Amino acid sequence: MLKINEIHKSFGKNEILKGVDLTIDKGDVVVILGPSGSGKTTLLRCINFLEKADSGMATFGELQVNLHDASKKDIHTIRQKTAFVFQNYNLFNNKNALENVTEGLVIGRKIHKTKATDIGKKALDKVGLSDKYNSYPSQLSGGQQQRVGIARAVALNPDIILFDEPTSALDPELVGEVLTVMKNIANEGTTMLVVTHEMSFAKDVANRVIFMDGGVVVEEGTPHDIFISPKEERTKKFLKRVLPEDYTFYI
Amino acid sequence: MSEGLNYTFLIDTFFIALSGVPITLLVTVVALLIALPLGFLLALTRINQVPVLNWFSRIYVSFVRGTPIIIQIFIVYASVPLILSLFFERYNININVYDINPIWYAFIVFSFSTTAILIEVFRSALSTVNKGQLEAAQSVGLSNLQAYLRIVIPQALVVALPNICTATVNLIKATSLGYAMSLQEITLKAKVAANVGYNYVEAYIDIFLVYIILCSLVEYGFKLYEKRLRRYKYVSA
Ligand SMILES: Nc1ncnc2c1ncn2[C@@H]1O[C@H](COP(=O)(O)OP(=O)(O)OP(=O)(O)O)[C@@H](O)[C@H]1O
Ligand SMILES: [Mg+2]
Numbered sequence: 001m002l003k004i005n006e007i008h009k010s011f012g013k014n015e016i017l018k019g020v021d022l023t024i025d026k027g028d029v030v031v032i033l034g035p036s037g038s039g040k041t042t043l044l045r046c047i048n049f050l051e052k053a054d055s056g057m058a059t060f061g062e063l064q065v066n067l068h069d070a071s072k073k074d075i076h077t078i079r080q081k082t083a084f085v086f087q088n089y090n091l092f093n094n095k096n097a098l099e100n101v102t103e104g105l106v107i108g109r110k111i112h113k114t115k116a117t118d119i120g121k122k123a124l125d126k127v128g129l130s131d132k133y134n135s136y137p138s139q140l141s142g143g144q145q146q147r148v149g150i151a152r153a154v155a156l157n158p159d160i161i162l163f164d165e166p167t168s169a170l171d172p173e174l175v176g177e178v179l180t181v182m183k184n185i186a187n188e189g190t191t192m193l194v195v196t197h198e199m200s201f202a203k204d205v206a207n208r209v210i211f212m213d214g215g216v217v218v219e220e221g222t223p224h225d226i227f228i229s230p231k232e233e234r235t236k237k238f239l240k241r242v243l244p245e246d247y248t249f250y251i
Numbered sequence: 252m253s254e255g256l257n258y259t260f261l262i263d264t265f266f267i268a269l270s271g272v273p274i275t276l277l278v279t280v281v282a283l284l285i286a287l288p289l290g291f292l293l294a295l296t297r298i299n300q301v302p303v304l305n306w307f308s309r310i311y312v313s314f315v316r317g318t319p320i321i322i323q324i325f326i327v328y329a330s331v332p333l334i335l336s337l338f339f340e341r342y343n344i345n346i347n348v349y350d351i352n353p354i355w356y357a358f359i360v361f362s363f364s365t366t367a368i369l370i371e372v373f374r375s376a377l378s379t380v381n382k383g384q385l386e387a388a389q390s391v392g393l394s395n396l397q398a399y400l401r402i403v404i405p406q407a408l409v410v411a412l413p414n415i416c417t418a419t420v421n422l423i424k425a426t427s428l429g430y431a432m433s434l435q436e437i438t439l440k441a442k443v444a445a446n447v448g449y450n451y452v453e454a455y456i457d458i459f460l461v462y463i464i465l466c467s468l469v470e471y472g473f474k475l476y477e478k479r480l481r482r483y484k485y486v487s488a
Binding site: 048049050076079080082083084086088090091092093094095096103104107108109136138152156 | 381383384386387388389390391392393394397401402405406409483484
């Protein structure tokens with residue numbers, strides 16, 4: 001459904017993405033792991049044109065787009081097919097929770113306001129915020145804000161949702177509620193590409209895990225492949241560092 | 252002179268000064284109508300580092316900041332008629348430049364100086380809005396223009412409003428310098444009235460009162476508007 005070929009991206013002299021390929025099928029939950037600075041965020045941002053890649057192709061069903069010089073129209077089309085959940089939530093501060101969710105529907109997708117409100121409320125209900133429709137971001141906890149962020153993405157009914165470390169700005173006790181919501185929408189068949197350091201999520205929810213390092217995909221496979229029998233030395237080293245000593249996987 | 256204040260004159264002149272308010276307000280409003288959008292656009296060129304325009308705005312701002320308004324008035328009032336008369340002669344347009352109402356010069360000078368101030372006001376206000384706001388708006392399918400109009404500007408405006416208020420009040424006060432080009436505003440009208448009987452103290456008191464009333468009203472209006480705009484902020488948190 002989504003295919004990325006040979007993305008390259010440099011910031012100044014630093015080449016951050018050195019030819020990344022990626023294939024995602026409908027219903028996939030793909031988790032990207034990798035050390036800090038390996039280019040995970042940059043990869044997601046390039047897919048959503050928040051960053052302009054130096055070269056690379058994206059194939060979205062029938063639509064094939066050059067990631068470097070896509071037309072405004074293509075960018076718009078791709079953004080209609082994708083949604084982004086940000087590490088820092090990035091909720092619209094001047095809008096309440098419901099307006100945050102409906103903004104993209106009414107303005108971005110020209111859906112009638114009454115219908116958008118309906119969709120928006122359902123999305124907020126789904127993430128457990130039925131009582132927070134009218135709250136502004138400044139009145140919500142981090143976990144609640146991120147759940148609004150997820151509702152905002154889900155409401156758009158995109159082909160794929162891109163998550164960039166959705167829980168890493170949260171206090172530890174708030175991580176659970178967000179992961180639960182993500183697990184629920186994954187179980188509904190939502191296609192997701194998730195950058196995270198939550199190994200339990202990768203293990204329990206993902207059907208594919210990609211390990212990135214130094215701007216390339218080092219290894220990819222099922223959670224079992226990656227966690228139990230990684231082939232590459234770099235993957236083993238990384239896992240050893242992020243997994244507790246006595247961590248054992250039962251899949 | 253030693254009889255103290257001439258109260259009749261004080262009251263009469265108050266209304267004369269008051270009759271200058273429409274001109275003062277007209278100059279203020281026209282200057283703001285030009286300076287608000289222009290200052291905003293030039294602030295954007297600063298923030299987005301647009302080549303050439305970015306440099307232009309910078310030099311413009313430091314030029315205006317580095318010169319007293321009265322000097323700007325002298326420059327415009329002395330040079331624009333010269334340029335215009337050359338232009339009129341050349342194209343055989345039959346207008347006497349000295350018949351031009353000084354209010355046009357006032358529009359030019361005050362738009363010019365207010366724009367520079369608002370460039371800085373908007374620049375700092377826009378920089379307080381996290382880049383993530385724009386990106387989130389883009390990611391849900393808003394165009395750049397929609398994102399600015401609906402998400403970025405409303406937030407920047409809340410931050411900018413107190414400074415826009417200050418700029419407006421300063422502008423109202425600065426229009427009093429318009430008397431230097433015979434602009435029929437508050438100060439000039441009251442001073443002319445005072446010339447007859449040398450009742451300057453009364454006239455100055457009137458001028459003082461009119462400005463203080465005018466500026467207080469404007470400030471009050473801004474406060475109300477600001478309260479409405481910022482209702483989303485720190486509502487309970
Ligand atoms: N706008 C930018 N300008 C310059 N350098 C950048 C920019 N964005 C990212 N980088 C650099 O690119 C590299 C990769 O960044 P990226 O955010 O993609 O890494 P990451 O894998 O998401 O890391 P983390 O796990 O810390 O989020 C980093 O070294 C970062 O400093
Ligand atoms: Mg990152």
